[in-house]
Amino acid sequence: MQKFILARKKHITIISAVLILTAFVSKLAFGNPYIFELTMIIASVFGVAPIAIQAFQALKVKVVSIDVLVTVAVTGALLIKNYEESAIVTFLFLFGAYLEQRTLNKTRSAIRELTEMAPESALKLMENGEFEEVNVDEVAEGDILLVKTGAKVPVDGTVLKGEGYVNESTITGEPVPVNKTAGSGVYAGTILENGTLQIVAERVGEDTTFGKIIELVEKAQDSKSKTERFIDRFSRYYTPAVLAFAVLVWVISRDLELAITILVLGCPGALVIGVPVSNVAGIGNGARNGILMKGSEVVQTFSRVDTMVFDKTGTLTSGKPRVAETEFYTEDPDEALDYLASVEKESDHPLARAIVEHVGERKSCTVENTNVVKGEGIVATVNGHRVAVGNVALMERENVPLDDKMRKDIERLAQSGSSLVLTSVDGELKILMGIRDQVRPGVRDNLRKLERLGVKSLILLSGDNQRTVDLTARELGLTEARGNMLPEDKSAYIAELQDKGHIVAFVGDGVNDSPSLALADIGIAMGGGTDVAIETSDVVLMNSDFSRLPHALGLAKATARNMLQNIAIAVGVVLVLLAGVFLSDWVNMSIGMFVHEASILAVILNGMRLLGYKRR
DSSP: OHHHHHTTHHHHHHHHHHHHHHHHHHHHTTOOHHHHHHHHHHHHHHHHHHHHHHHHHHHHTTOOOHHHHHHHHHHHHHHTTOHHHHHHHHHHHHHHHHHHHHHHHHHTHHHHHHHHHSOOEEEEEOTTSOEEEEEGGGOOTTOEEEEOTTOBOOSEEEEEEEEEEEEOHHHHSOOSOEEEOTTOEEOTTOEEEEEEEEEEEEEOGGGSHHHHHHHHHHHHHHOOOHHHHHHHHHHHHHHHHHHHHHHHHHHHHOOHHHHHHHHHHTOOHHHHHHHHHHHHHHHHHHHHTTEEEOOHHHHHHHHTOOEEEEOIIIIIEEEEEEEEEEEEOSSOHHHHHHHHHHHHTTOOOHHHHHHHHHHOSOOOOOEEEEEEETTTEEEEEETTEEEEEEOHHHHHHTTOOOOHHHHHHHHHHHHTTOEEEEEEETTEEEEEEEEEEEEOTTHHHHHHHHHHTTOOEEEEEOSSOHHHHHHHHHHHTOSEEEOSOOHHHHHHHHHHHHHTTOOEEEEEOSSTTHHHHHHSSEEEEEOTTOHHHHHHOSEEETTOOTTHHHHHHHHHHHHHHHHHHHHHHHHHHHHHHHHHHHHOSOOOHHHHHHHHHHHHHHHHHHHHGGGGOOOO
8 A cells, every 4th residue: 555655646746736726716716615624634634645654664764754744744734723734735745756856867867878878789690690689688708799880889899890980979978980990999888870890799798898887877876975974964863853843842832833834844855965966966967078986975075186196198198109390301301201111111119100100101112121220220221222210329320420400400309308210311311200209189278277176286297207207297387297206106105295185186097007096085097998997096087088187177176066055055944944933924834845845946956057067
Protein backbone atom coordinates (compact mmCIF):
# COMPACT_ATOMS: atom_id res chain seq x y z
CA MET A 1 0.00 0.00 0.00
CA GLN A 2 2.83 2.38 0.89
CA LYS A 3 4.56 1.75 -2.45
CA PHE A 4 1.24 2.21 -4.27
CA ILE A 5 0.66 5.62 -2.68
CA LEU A 6 4.25 6.88 -3.09
CA ALA A 7 4.28 5.81 -6.74
CA ARG A 8 1.26 8.06 -7.35
CA LYS A 9 2.41 11.26 -5.65
CA LYS A 10 2.00 13.19 -8.90
CA HIS A 11 -1.62 12.02 -9.26
CA ILE A 12 -2.34 12.80 -5.60
CA THR A 13 -0.96 16.32 -6.13
CA ILE A 14 -3.33 16.86 -9.07
CA ILE A 15 -6.33 15.48 -7.11
CA SER A 16 -5.48 17.77 -4.17
CA ALA A 17 -5.37 20.77 -6.48
CA VAL A 18 -8.76 19.85 -7.98
CA LEU A 19 -10.30 19.35 -4.51
CA ILE A 20 -8.98 22.70 -3.23
CA LEU A 21 -10.23 24.47 -6.35
CA THR A 22 -13.66 22.78 -5.92
CA ALA A 23 -13.77 23.88 -2.29
CA PHE A 24 -13.14 27.53 -3.13
CA VAL A 25 -15.69 27.45 -5.98
CA SER A 26 -18.37 25.98 -3.66
CA LYS A 27 -17.71 28.68 -1.07
CA LEU A 28 -17.30 31.71 -3.32
CA ALA A 29 -19.85 30.83 -6.03
CA PHE A 30 -22.49 28.97 -4.02
CA GLY A 31 -21.79 30.13 -0.45
CA ASN A 32 -21.80 26.56 0.86
CA PRO A 33 -19.37 26.33 3.86
CA TYR A 34 -20.15 22.63 4.49
CA ILE A 35 -18.97 21.44 1.07
CA PHE A 36 -15.98 23.80 1.46
CA GLU A 37 -14.90 22.24 4.77
CA LEU A 38 -15.60 18.65 3.68
CA THR A 39 -13.63 19.06 0.45
CA MET A 40 -10.70 20.69 2.29
CA ILE A 41 -10.64 17.84 4.83
CA ILE A 42 -10.56 15.26 2.01
CA ALA A 43 -7.82 17.23 0.25
CA SER A 44 -5.81 17.38 3.51
CA VAL A 45 -6.11 13.65 4.21
CA PHE A 46 -5.42 12.75 0.59
CA GLY A 47 -2.41 15.05 0.40
CA VAL A 48 -0.84 14.18 3.73
CA ALA A 49 -0.89 10.41 3.02
CA PRO A 50 2.39 10.20 1.01
CA ILE A 51 4.02 12.77 3.31
CA ALA A 52 3.05 10.75 6.41
CA ILE A 53 4.40 7.55 4.84
CA GLN A 54 7.76 9.25 4.16
CA ALA A 55 7.75 10.60 7.72
CA PHE A 56 7.11 7.11 9.12
CA GLN A 57 9.93 5.65 7.00
CA ALA A 58 12.30 8.36 8.28
CA LEU A 59 11.36 7.75 11.92
CA LYS A 60 11.97 4.01 11.45
CA VAL A 61 15.65 4.83 10.82
CA LYS A 62 15.65 7.39 13.67
CA VAL A 63 15.65 10.49 11.45
CA VAL A 64 13.40 13.47 12.11
CA SER A 65 12.91 14.63 8.52
CA ILE A 66 11.07 17.56 6.94
CA ASP A 67 8.21 15.16 6.24
CA VAL A 68 7.83 14.60 10.01
CA LEU A 69 7.48 18.35 10.62
CA VAL A 70 4.90 18.77 7.86
CA THR A 71 2.91 15.70 8.99
CA VAL A 72 2.75 16.99 12.57
CA ALA A 73 1.84 20.48 11.37
CA VAL A 74 -0.99 19.24 9.10
CA THR A 75 -2.32 16.91 11.79
CA GLY A 76 -2.33 19.82 14.26
CA ALA A 77 -4.11 22.08 11.75
CA LEU A 78 -6.83 19.45 11.28
CA LEU A 79 -7.24 19.14 15.07
CA ILE A 80 -7.79 22.88 15.47
CA LYS A 81 -10.15 22.78 12.46
CA ASN A 82 -7.94 24.95 10.25
CA TYR A 83 -8.87 22.87 7.21
CA GLU A 84 -8.03 25.49 4.62
CA GLU A 85 -4.40 25.83 5.70
CA SER A 86 -3.90 22.08 6.21
CA ALA A 87 -5.05 21.39 2.64
CA ILE A 88 -3.02 24.21 1.10
CA VAL A 89 0.13 23.24 3.04
CA THR A 90 -0.03 19.60 1.87
CA PHE A 91 -0.65 20.65 -1.75
CA LEU A 92 2.20 23.19 -1.74
CA PHE A 93 4.56 20.63 -0.19
CA LEU A 94 3.69 17.96 -2.79
CA PHE A 95 3.74 20.40 -5.70
CA GLY A 96 7.06 21.84 -4.50
CA ALA A 97 8.56 18.34 -4.28
CA TYR A 98 7.41 17.65 -7.86
CA LEU A 99 8.98 20.86 -9.16
CA GLU A 100 12.17 20.18 -7.20
CA GLN A 101 12.55 16.74 -8.76
CA ARG A 102 11.80 18.07 -12.22
CA THR A 103 14.37 20.86 -12.01
CA LEU A 104 16.94 18.71 -10.22
CA ASN A 105 16.78 16.22 -13.08
CA LYS A 106 17.91 18.98 -15.41
CA THR A 107 21.04 19.59 -13.34
CA ARG A 108 21.99 15.95 -13.91
CA SER A 109 21.56 16.35 -17.66
CA ALA A 110 25.30 16.12 -18.33
CA ILE A 111 25.71 12.63 -16.86
CA ARG A 112 22.41 11.51 -18.43
CA GLU A 113 23.58 12.75 -21.83
CA LEU A 114 26.87 10.90 -21.37
CA THR A 115 25.09 7.67 -20.45
CA GLU A 116 22.77 7.95 -23.45
CA MET A 117 25.81 8.41 -25.70
CA ALA A 118 27.23 5.04 -24.66
CA PRO A 119 27.17 2.65 -27.65
CA GLU A 120 24.79 -0.30 -27.38
CA SER A 121 25.77 -2.47 -30.37
CA ALA A 122 28.73 -3.26 -32.63
CA LEU A 123 29.42 -4.88 -36.00
CA LYS A 124 31.68 -7.83 -35.13
CA LEU A 125 33.72 -9.98 -37.53
CA MET A 126 32.45 -13.54 -37.14
CA GLU A 127 34.11 -16.85 -37.99
CA ASN A 128 32.39 -16.97 -41.38
CA GLY A 129 34.15 -13.75 -42.38
CA GLU A 130 30.97 -11.65 -42.19
CA PHE A 131 30.29 -8.69 -39.90
CA GLU A 132 27.20 -9.19 -37.74
CA GLU A 133 25.52 -6.79 -35.30
CA VAL A 134 25.92 -7.87 -31.67
CA ASN A 135 25.31 -6.29 -28.27
CA VAL A 136 28.35 -4.29 -27.18
CA ASP A 137 28.57 -6.49 -24.07
CA GLU A 138 29.42 -9.42 -26.35
CA VAL A 139 32.58 -7.73 -27.68
CA ALA A 140 35.86 -8.99 -26.21
CA GLU A 141 39.42 -7.71 -26.41
CA GLY A 142 41.01 -8.62 -29.74
CA ASP A 143 37.72 -8.73 -31.70
CA ILE A 144 37.67 -7.03 -35.12
CA LEU A 145 34.86 -4.49 -35.49
CA LEU A 146 33.48 -2.45 -38.39
CA VAL A 147 32.41 1.17 -37.87
CA LYS A 148 30.38 2.84 -40.61
CA THR A 149 29.64 6.51 -41.28
CA GLY A 150 27.40 8.00 -38.58
CA ALA A 151 27.92 5.11 -36.15
CA LYS A 152 29.36 5.26 -32.65
CA VAL A 153 32.71 3.65 -32.00
CA PRO A 154 31.74 0.80 -29.62
CA VAL A 155 35.06 0.26 -27.79
CA ASP A 156 38.53 1.71 -27.30
CA GLY A 157 40.82 0.34 -29.98
CA THR A 158 43.21 0.85 -32.87
CA VAL A 159 42.33 1.35 -36.53
CA LEU A 160 43.40 -1.60 -38.72
CA LYS A 161 41.99 -0.44 -42.06
CA GLY A 162 40.19 2.52 -43.53
CA GLU A 163 40.17 6.26 -43.00
CA GLY A 164 37.64 8.73 -41.66
CA TYR A 165 36.95 11.73 -39.44
CA VAL A 166 35.82 11.04 -35.88
CA ASN A 167 33.97 13.49 -33.63
CA GLU A 168 35.65 13.04 -30.22
CA SER A 169 33.70 15.74 -28.34
CA THR A 170 32.35 13.18 -25.86
CA ILE A 171 35.94 12.49 -24.73
CA THR A 172 37.80 15.75 -25.30
CA GLY A 173 35.07 18.39 -25.48
CA GLU A 174 36.60 19.47 -28.81
CA PRO A 175 33.97 19.60 -31.61
CA VAL A 176 36.44 19.57 -34.56
CA PRO A 177 36.54 16.03 -36.08
CA VAL A 178 39.90 14.21 -35.99
CA ASN A 179 41.32 12.30 -38.98
CA LYS A 180 41.84 8.60 -38.25
CA THR A 181 43.93 6.23 -40.35
CA ALA A 182 45.58 2.83 -39.82
CA GLY A 183 47.35 2.85 -36.44
CA SER A 184 45.25 5.66 -34.95
CA GLY A 185 43.60 5.15 -31.57
CA VAL A 186 39.82 5.52 -31.23
CA TYR A 187 37.57 5.85 -28.17
CA ALA A 188 34.21 4.33 -27.33
CA GLY A 189 31.31 6.76 -27.60
CA THR A 190 32.90 8.89 -30.32
CA ILE A 191 31.13 9.20 -33.68
CA LEU A 192 32.52 8.43 -37.14
CA GLU A 193 31.28 11.37 -39.21
CA ASN A 194 32.48 10.02 -42.54
CA GLY A 195 34.46 7.09 -43.87
CA THR A 196 34.62 3.45 -42.78
CA LEU A 197 36.98 1.96 -40.18
CA GLN A 198 37.95 -1.53 -39.14
CA ILE A 199 39.27 -1.53 -35.57
CA VAL A 200 40.65 -4.05 -33.14
CA ALA A 201 39.08 -3.91 -29.67
CA GLU A 202 41.56 -3.16 -26.89
CA ARG A 203 39.35 -2.04 -23.98
CA VAL A 204 35.68 -2.87 -23.64
CA GLY A 205 32.75 -2.04 -21.35
CA GLU A 206 33.57 -0.12 -18.19
CA ASP A 207 37.29 -0.31 -18.96
CA THR A 208 36.97 2.10 -21.91
CA THR A 209 37.94 5.72 -21.47
CA PHE A 210 34.28 6.69 -22.00
CA GLY A 211 33.16 4.21 -19.34
CA LYS A 212 35.69 5.62 -16.87
CA ILE A 213 34.53 9.16 -17.59
CA ILE A 214 30.91 8.22 -16.83
CA GLU A 215 32.00 6.45 -13.62
CA LEU A 216 34.07 9.43 -12.50
CA VAL A 217 31.35 11.99 -13.20
CA GLU A 218 28.77 9.85 -11.37
CA LYS A 219 31.08 9.54 -8.35
CA ALA A 220 31.92 13.22 -8.48
CA GLN A 221 28.28 14.28 -8.55
CA ASP A 222 27.48 11.98 -5.62
CA SER A 223 30.48 13.06 -3.55
CA LYS A 224 30.14 15.48 -0.66
CA SER A 225 32.34 18.34 0.45
CA LYS A 226 33.01 19.40 4.04
CA THR A 227 30.25 21.99 3.69
CA GLU A 228 27.71 19.40 2.56
CA ARG A 229 28.73 16.97 5.31
CA PHE A 230 28.37 19.77 7.86
CA ILE A 231 24.91 20.67 6.55
CA ASP A 232 23.86 17.00 6.72
CA ARG A 233 24.98 16.82 10.35
CA PHE A 234 23.39 20.20 11.07
CA SER A 235 20.03 19.16 9.60
CA ARG A 236 19.97 15.99 11.71
CA TYR A 237 20.04 18.16 14.82
CA TYR A 238 18.28 21.22 13.41
CA THR A 239 15.02 19.44 12.45
CA PRO A 240 14.42 17.90 15.92
CA ALA A 241 15.36 21.29 17.40
CA VAL A 242 12.60 22.96 15.36
CA LEU A 243 10.13 20.36 16.66
CA ALA A 244 11.28 20.93 20.25
CA PHE A 245 11.09 24.72 19.81
CA ALA A 246 7.53 24.46 18.47
CA VAL A 247 6.53 22.34 21.49
CA LEU A 248 8.16 24.90 23.81
CA VAL A 249 6.24 27.75 22.13
CA TRP A 250 3.00 25.82 22.56
CA VAL A 251 3.74 25.10 26.25
CA ILE A 252 4.49 28.78 26.93
CA SER A 253 1.86 30.44 24.74
CA ARG A 254 -0.80 27.72 24.58
CA ASP A 255 -1.18 28.82 20.96
CA LEU A 256 -1.26 25.59 18.95
CA GLU A 257 -1.62 27.41 15.63
CA LEU A 258 1.54 29.42 16.32
CA ALA A 259 3.45 26.23 17.18
CA ILE A 260 2.22 24.52 14.03
CA THR A 261 3.23 27.55 11.91
CA ILE A 262 6.74 27.41 13.38
CA LEU A 263 7.00 23.74 12.33
CA VAL A 264 6.21 24.65 8.75
CA LEU A 265 8.45 27.71 8.63
CA GLY A 266 11.45 25.96 10.16
CA CYS A 267 11.73 23.27 7.45
CA PRO A 268 15.40 23.26 6.26
CA GLY A 269 14.69 21.99 2.72
CA ALA A 270 16.48 24.76 0.83
CA LEU A 271 19.52 24.46 3.11
CA VAL A 272 19.79 20.71 2.60
CA ILE A 273 19.43 20.81 -1.20
CA GLY A 274 21.19 24.10 -2.04
CA VAL A 275 24.80 22.91 -1.86
CA PRO A 276 24.40 19.55 -3.65
CA VAL A 277 22.57 21.13 -6.57
CA SER A 278 25.43 23.62 -7.08
CA ASN A 279 27.91 20.76 -6.94
CA VAL A 280 26.02 18.63 -9.46
CA ALA A 281 25.47 21.51 -11.90
CA GLY A 282 29.09 22.70 -11.72
CA ILE A 283 30.56 19.25 -12.27
CA GLY A 284 28.03 18.66 -15.07
CA ASN A 285 29.14 21.83 -16.85
CA GLY A 286 32.75 20.70 -16.62
CA ALA A 287 31.96 17.25 -18.01
CA ARG A 288 30.27 18.77 -21.05
CA ASN A 289 33.33 20.93 -21.69
CA GLY A 290 35.95 18.19 -21.46
CA ILE A 291 36.84 19.00 -17.83
CA LEU A 292 36.56 16.31 -15.16
CA MET A 293 36.48 17.59 -11.57
CA LYS A 294 36.41 14.66 -9.18
CA GLY A 295 33.89 15.76 -6.61
CA SER A 296 32.61 18.63 -4.54
CA GLU A 297 35.66 18.61 -2.26
CA VAL A 298 37.89 19.10 -5.31
CA VAL A 299 35.70 21.98 -6.52
CA GLN A 300 35.93 23.82 -3.20
CA THR A 301 39.70 23.32 -2.83
CA PHE A 302 40.31 24.27 -6.47
CA SER A 303 38.35 27.50 -5.98
CA ARG A 304 40.84 28.57 -3.27
CA VAL A 305 44.05 27.88 -5.24
CA ASP A 306 46.52 30.79 -5.05
CA THR A 307 49.60 29.10 -6.57
CA MET A 308 49.88 27.11 -9.79
CA VAL A 309 52.95 25.05 -10.57
CA PHE A 310 53.50 23.87 -14.15
CA ASP A 311 55.56 21.19 -15.79
CA LYS A 312 57.05 22.53 -19.04
CA THR A 313 57.18 19.83 -21.70
CA GLY A 314 53.72 18.82 -22.87
CA THR A 315 52.03 21.32 -20.56
CA LEU A 316 53.18 24.85 -21.37
CA THR A 317 54.89 23.62 -24.52
CA SER A 318 53.67 21.26 -27.22
CA GLY A 319 56.10 18.51 -26.20
CA LYS A 320 57.25 18.13 -29.78
CA PRO A 321 60.34 19.83 -31.30
CA ARG A 322 59.50 22.11 -34.21
CA VAL A 323 61.49 24.42 -36.47
CA ALA A 324 61.18 27.87 -34.89
CA GLU A 325 63.48 29.96 -37.12
CA THR A 326 65.30 29.52 -40.42
CA GLU A 327 68.14 31.59 -41.95
CA PHE A 328 69.27 31.13 -45.59
CA TYR A 329 72.74 32.01 -46.94
CA THR A 330 72.13 31.14 -50.58
CA GLU A 331 70.44 32.57 -53.63
CA ASP A 332 68.75 29.22 -54.32
CA PRO A 333 67.10 28.14 -51.02
CA ASP A 334 64.85 25.57 -52.78
CA GLU A 335 67.81 23.53 -53.98
CA ALA A 336 69.39 23.61 -50.51
CA LEU A 337 66.07 22.54 -48.92
CA ASP A 338 65.80 19.67 -51.42
CA TYR A 339 69.25 18.45 -50.37
CA LEU A 340 68.46 18.88 -46.65
CA ALA A 341 65.13 17.03 -46.88
CA SER A 342 66.69 14.17 -48.83
CA VAL A 343 69.39 13.67 -46.17
CA GLU A 344 67.05 14.00 -43.18
CA LYS A 345 64.61 11.45 -44.57
CA GLU A 346 67.39 8.92 -44.02
CA SER A 347 67.36 9.63 -40.24
CA ASP A 348 64.89 8.83 -37.45
CA HIS A 349 66.33 11.49 -35.09
CA PRO A 350 63.64 13.78 -33.51
CA LEU A 351 65.32 16.88 -34.98
CA ALA A 352 65.37 15.24 -38.43
CA ARG A 353 61.65 14.45 -38.16
CA ALA A 354 60.95 18.05 -37.17
CA ILE A 355 62.82 19.31 -40.25
CA VAL A 356 61.09 16.90 -42.64
CA GLU A 357 57.70 17.93 -41.23
CA HIS A 358 58.61 21.62 -41.53
CA VAL A 359 59.89 21.62 -45.12
CA GLY A 360 57.05 19.40 -46.39
CA GLU A 361 57.15 17.58 -49.72
CA ARG A 362 60.36 18.39 -51.61
CA LYS A 363 62.05 17.23 -54.79
CA SER A 364 63.64 13.84 -54.15
CA CYS A 365 67.41 13.63 -54.65
CA THR A 366 69.80 10.68 -54.83
CA VAL A 367 71.61 10.22 -51.50
CA GLU A 368 74.83 8.17 -51.44
CA ASN A 369 77.78 7.47 -49.14
CA THR A 370 75.87 8.43 -45.98
CA ASN A 371 78.15 8.77 -42.94
CA VAL A 372 76.71 9.39 -39.46
CA VAL A 373 79.14 11.37 -37.28
CA LYS A 374 78.21 10.50 -33.70
CA GLY A 375 77.06 13.51 -31.69
CA GLU A 376 77.51 15.89 -34.64
CA GLY A 377 75.30 14.98 -37.62
CA ILE A 378 75.32 13.39 -41.07
CA VAL A 379 77.59 13.77 -44.12
CA ALA A 380 76.40 12.41 -47.49
CA THR A 381 76.71 12.82 -51.22
CA VAL A 382 73.53 14.27 -52.79
CA ASN A 383 73.33 14.57 -56.57
CA GLY A 384 77.13 14.58 -56.64
CA HIS A 385 77.47 17.33 -53.97
CA ARG A 386 78.96 16.86 -50.49
CA VAL A 387 76.22 17.80 -48.01
CA ALA A 388 76.77 18.07 -44.26
CA VAL A 389 73.80 18.42 -41.86
CA GLY A 390 74.48 18.81 -38.16
CA ASN A 391 75.71 21.10 -35.39
CA VAL A 392 78.47 23.72 -35.29
CA ALA A 393 81.07 21.05 -34.40
CA LEU A 394 80.31 19.22 -37.67
CA MET A 395 80.74 22.46 -39.64
CA GLU A 396 84.13 22.95 -38.01
CA ARG A 397 85.06 19.35 -38.88
CA GLU A 398 84.05 20.05 -42.50
CA ASN A 399 86.04 23.34 -42.47
CA VAL A 400 82.94 25.36 -43.36
CA PRO A 401 83.75 29.10 -43.06
CA LEU A 402 81.36 31.20 -40.89
CA ASP A 403 81.22 34.97 -41.36
CA ASP A 404 80.18 37.52 -38.70
CA LYS A 405 76.48 37.45 -39.63
CA MET A 406 76.39 33.65 -39.48
CA ARG A 407 78.06 33.63 -36.08
CA LYS A 408 75.63 36.28 -34.76
CA ASP A 409 72.67 34.26 -36.03
CA ILE A 410 74.07 31.12 -34.41
CA GLU A 411 74.55 32.93 -31.09
CA ARG A 412 71.07 34.46 -31.23
CA LEU A 413 69.33 31.14 -31.87
CA ALA A 414 71.42 29.43 -29.19
CA GLN A 415 70.41 32.14 -26.70
CA SER A 416 66.74 31.48 -27.52
CA GLY A 417 67.15 27.89 -26.34
CA SER A 418 67.04 26.35 -29.81
CA SER A 419 68.86 23.24 -30.94
CA LEU A 420 70.89 24.24 -34.04
CA VAL A 421 70.92 22.35 -37.34
CA LEU A 422 73.29 23.74 -40.01
CA THR A 423 73.42 22.60 -43.64
CA SER A 424 76.47 23.05 -45.84
CA VAL A 425 76.84 22.18 -49.54
CA ASP A 426 80.35 21.66 -50.91
CA GLY A 427 81.88 23.39 -47.90
CA GLU A 428 79.58 26.47 -47.89
CA LEU A 429 76.90 27.12 -45.23
CA LYS A 430 73.49 27.34 -46.90
CA ILE A 431 70.87 26.96 -44.11
CA LEU A 432 70.70 27.53 -40.35
CA MET A 433 67.67 26.21 -38.47
CA GLY A 434 66.68 26.69 -34.81
CA ILE A 435 64.53 23.85 -33.46
CA ARG A 436 62.84 23.93 -30.10
CA ASP A 437 59.82 22.71 -28.19
CA GLN A 438 57.58 25.72 -28.70
CA VAL A 439 55.09 27.26 -26.30
CA ARG A 440 51.52 26.19 -26.91
CA PRO A 441 49.49 28.81 -28.81
CA GLY A 442 47.52 31.10 -26.48
CA VAL A 443 49.26 29.94 -23.28
CA ARG A 444 50.45 33.43 -22.33
CA ASP A 445 46.93 34.88 -22.63
CA ASN A 446 45.49 32.02 -20.60
CA LEU A 447 48.08 32.54 -17.86
CA ARG A 448 46.96 36.18 -17.62
CA LYS A 449 43.37 34.92 -17.25
CA LEU A 450 44.49 32.72 -14.35
CA GLU A 451 46.05 35.76 -12.68
CA ARG A 452 42.80 37.70 -13.09
CA LEU A 453 41.01 34.77 -11.43
CA GLY A 454 43.17 35.23 -8.33
CA VAL A 455 46.22 33.01 -8.89
CA LYS A 456 49.07 35.01 -7.34
CA SER A 457 52.05 32.80 -8.29
CA LEU A 458 52.71 30.99 -11.59
CA ILE A 459 55.73 28.72 -11.20
CA LEU A 460 57.58 26.57 -13.76
CA LEU A 461 59.38 23.40 -12.66
CA SER A 462 61.23 21.44 -15.35
CA GLY A 463 63.92 18.87 -15.88
CA ASP A 464 65.36 21.03 -18.69
CA ASN A 465 68.48 23.16 -18.18
CA GLN A 466 68.03 26.44 -16.31
CA ARG A 467 68.70 28.65 -19.36
CA THR A 468 65.92 27.04 -21.41
CA VAL A 469 63.54 27.21 -18.45
CA ASP A 470 64.36 30.89 -17.84
CA LEU A 471 63.70 31.71 -21.51
CA THR A 472 60.28 30.03 -21.34
CA ALA A 473 59.47 31.81 -18.08
CA ARG A 474 60.39 35.22 -19.54
CA GLU A 475 58.36 34.55 -22.67
CA LEU A 476 55.29 33.66 -20.61
CA GLY A 477 55.70 36.15 -17.78
CA LEU A 478 55.90 33.54 -15.01
CA THR A 479 56.58 34.38 -11.37
CA GLU A 480 59.39 31.86 -10.92
CA ALA A 481 61.19 29.13 -12.87
CA ARG A 482 63.42 26.28 -11.74
CA GLY A 483 65.32 23.92 -14.04
CA ASN A 484 67.19 20.63 -13.61
CA MET A 485 64.36 19.35 -11.39
CA LEU A 486 63.90 15.61 -10.92
CA PRO A 487 60.41 14.30 -10.00
CA GLU A 488 61.40 14.12 -6.32
CA ASP A 489 62.71 17.71 -6.46
CA LYS A 490 59.35 18.91 -7.81
CA SER A 491 57.48 17.10 -5.02
CA ALA A 492 59.78 18.58 -2.37
CA TYR A 493 59.26 22.09 -3.75
CA ILE A 494 55.47 21.67 -3.74
CA ALA A 495 55.61 20.49 -0.11
CA GLU A 496 57.68 23.58 0.71
CA LEU A 497 55.02 25.85 -0.81
CA GLN A 498 52.29 24.06 1.15
CA ASP A 499 54.25 24.48 4.39
CA LYS A 500 54.18 28.22 3.74
CA GLY A 501 50.38 28.15 3.64
CA HIS A 502 49.81 28.20 -0.13
CA ILE A 503 46.97 26.25 -1.79
CA VAL A 504 48.89 24.64 -4.64
CA ALA A 505 47.67 23.24 -7.95
CA PHE A 506 50.15 21.27 -10.06
CA VAL A 507 49.56 21.03 -13.82
CA GLY A 508 51.32 18.18 -15.61
CA ASP A 509 50.89 15.46 -18.20
CA GLY A 510 49.66 12.81 -15.78
CA VAL A 511 52.47 10.32 -16.44
CA ASN A 512 55.95 11.49 -15.41
CA ASP A 513 54.55 13.94 -12.88
CA SER A 514 52.24 11.60 -10.97
CA PRO A 515 54.05 12.16 -7.60
CA SER A 516 53.55 15.93 -7.89
CA LEU A 517 49.95 15.50 -9.08
CA ALA A 518 49.23 13.36 -6.01
CA LEU A 519 50.99 15.65 -3.52
CA ALA A 520 49.55 18.99 -4.65
CA ASP A 521 46.28 20.22 -3.13
CA ILE A 522 44.87 19.97 -6.66
CA GLY A 523 46.47 17.82 -9.35
CA ILE A 524 45.52 18.89 -12.87
CA ALA A 525 46.37 16.57 -15.75
CA MET A 526 46.64 17.59 -19.39
CA GLY A 527 45.01 14.28 -20.04
CA GLY A 528 44.40 13.65 -23.71
CA GLY A 529 42.06 10.93 -22.43
CA THR A 530 44.83 8.76 -21.00
CA ASP A 531 44.16 6.25 -18.23
CA VAL A 532 46.98 7.54 -16.04
CA ALA A 533 45.73 11.12 -16.26
CA ILE A 534 42.19 10.10 -15.34
CA GLU A 535 43.32 7.99 -12.39
CA THR A 536 46.02 10.12 -10.77
CA SER A 537 44.67 13.68 -10.80
CA ASP A 538 41.85 15.69 -9.24
CA VAL A 539 41.04 17.61 -12.42
CA VAL A 540 41.51 16.31 -15.99
CA LEU A 541 41.56 18.48 -19.12
CA MET A 542 40.52 15.68 -21.45
CA ASN A 543 41.90 17.04 -24.74
CA SER A 544 45.03 18.63 -23.22
CA ASP A 545 43.69 22.05 -24.26
CA PHE A 546 45.40 24.59 -22.00
CA SER A 547 42.61 27.13 -22.67
CA ARG A 548 40.26 24.89 -20.63
CA LEU A 549 42.29 25.61 -17.49
CA PRO A 550 40.92 29.16 -16.92
CA HIS A 551 37.43 27.82 -17.62
CA ALA A 552 37.95 25.06 -15.04
CA LEU A 553 39.20 27.48 -12.35
CA GLY A 554 36.47 30.03 -13.14
CA LEU A 555 33.85 27.28 -12.97
CA ALA A 556 35.18 26.05 -9.60
CA LYS A 557 35.03 29.58 -8.19
CA ALA A 558 31.54 30.15 -9.62
CA THR A 559 30.38 26.84 -8.10
CA ALA A 560 31.82 27.69 -4.68
CA ARG A 561 30.13 31.14 -4.82
CA ASN A 562 26.89 29.51 -5.87
CA MET A 563 27.00 27.19 -2.85
CA LEU A 564 27.42 30.17 -0.49
CA GLN A 565 24.59 32.05 -2.24
CA ASN A 566 22.27 29.08 -1.76
CA ILE A 567 23.17 28.80 1.91
CA ALA A 568 22.46 32.52 2.35
CA ILE A 569 19.09 32.21 0.56
CA ALA A 570 18.06 29.20 2.66
CA VAL A 571 19.07 30.64 6.04
CA GLY A 572 17.80 34.12 5.17
CA VAL A 573 14.31 32.90 4.23
CA VAL A 574 13.93 30.90 7.47
CA LEU A 575 15.07 33.85 9.60
CA VAL A 576 12.73 36.28 7.82
CA LEU A 577 9.76 33.93 8.17
CA LEU A 578 10.40 33.23 11.84
CA ALA A 579 10.85 36.94 12.50
CA GLY A 580 7.57 37.55 10.64
CA VAL A 581 5.74 35.12 12.92
CA PHE A 582 6.76 36.93 16.12
CA LEU A 583 6.98 40.51 14.88
CA SER A 584 4.05 40.77 12.45
CA ASP A 585 0.71 39.20 11.60
CA TRP A 586 1.21 38.59 7.86
CA VAL A 587 2.89 35.19 8.18
CA ASN A 588 0.64 32.14 8.46
CA MET A 589 1.05 28.46 7.72
CA SER A 590 0.08 28.66 4.02
CA ILE A 591 2.28 31.67 3.30
CA GLY A 592 5.13 30.02 5.18
CA MET A 593 4.86 26.81 3.12
CA PHE A 594 4.60 28.80 -0.11
CA VAL A 595 7.74 30.82 0.69
CA HIS A 596 9.49 27.65 1.92
CA GLU A 597 8.85 25.84 -1.39
CA ALA A 598 9.73 28.98 -3.35
CA SER A 599 13.10 29.15 -1.55
CA ILE A 600 13.84 25.53 -2.52
CA LEU A 601 13.08 26.30 -6.16
CA ALA A 602 15.17 29.48 -5.91
CA VAL A 603 18.29 27.60 -4.79
CA ILE A 604 17.76 24.92 -7.45
CA LEU A 605 17.35 27.49 -10.22
CA ASN A 606 20.35 29.42 -8.89
CA GLY A 607 22.41 26.23 -9.03
CA MET A 608 21.19 25.45 -12.54
CA ARG A 609 22.75 28.71 -13.77
CA LEU A 610 26.07 26.87 -13.55
CA LEU A 611 25.00 24.56 -16.40
CA GLY A 612 25.32 27.53 -18.74
CA TYR A 613 28.51 28.95 -17.20
CA LYS A 614 30.97 30.36 -19.73
CA ARG A 615 34.06 32.34 -18.73
CA ARG A 616 33.92 35.88 -20.06
